[in-house]
Amino acid sequence: MKARVLVRLKPGILDVQGASVKRALAGLGFTEVRDIRIGKVIDLELDGLDAAAARQRIDEMCARLLANPVIEDFTVESLPGS
Amino acid sequence: MKARVLVRLKPGILDVQGASVKRALAGLGFTEVRDIRIGKVIDLELDGLDAAAARQRIDEMCARLLANPVIEDFTVESLPGS
Numbered sequence: 001m002k003a004r005v006l007v008r009l010k011p012g013i014l015d016v017q018g019a020s021v022k023r024a025l026a027g028l029g030f031t032e033v034r035d036i037r038i039g040k041v042i043d044l045e046l047d048g049l050d051a052a053a054a055r056q057r058i059d060e061m062c063a064r065l066l067a068n069p070v071i072e073d074f075t076v077e078s079l080p081g082s
Numbered sequence: 083m084k085a086r087v088l089v090r091l092k093p094g095i096l097d098v099q100g101a102s103v104k105r106a107l108a109g110l111g112f113t114e115v116r117d118i119r120i121g122k123v124i125d126l127e128l129d130g131l132d133a134a135a136a137r138q139r140i141d142e143m144c145a146r147l148l149a150n151p152v153i154e155d156f157t158v159e160s161l162p163g164s
Binding site: 037046 | 090127128131139
């Protein structure tokens with residue numbers, strides 16, 4: 001099955017990359033950008049697991065490697081057709 | 083309005099980060115991972131634009147700054163409640 005994991009900084013954590021991109025966009029004339037935050041998208045393809053088992057394995061992967069639980073949150077989305 | 087931009091390497095481009103994470107996951111026992119690709123998620127909040135105008139401005143931002151059109155594709159998703 002296929003799944004998409006979004007890893008983002010927790011709300012209280014300063015997003016230096018986002019702030020920098022926001023300033024760069026303003027410099028290019030995109031002054032309508034009120035807020036911008038940048039994270040990671042991880043597209044996974046897993047072998048031979050049903051949705052519930054896959055979801056549990058993905059949570060484990062995030063906790064152990066894909067996300068830093070101190071400063072990052074993650075959300076898992078199943079993709080249609082998987 | 084709020085929007086989510088996903089920036090990913092084009093299909094033909096080698097995803098070095100993804101390959102490295104896949105190997106690391108296999109080392110941790112997650113051998114069911116068949117494929118993994120890593121990109122960026124950019125959460126945008128824009129001032130005072132309707133959906134169509136915002137979509138056009140976001141496409142411009144991607145073309146000029148957020149994505150590298152030589153090696154990356156981007157997709158724009160409107161978020162509910164925006």
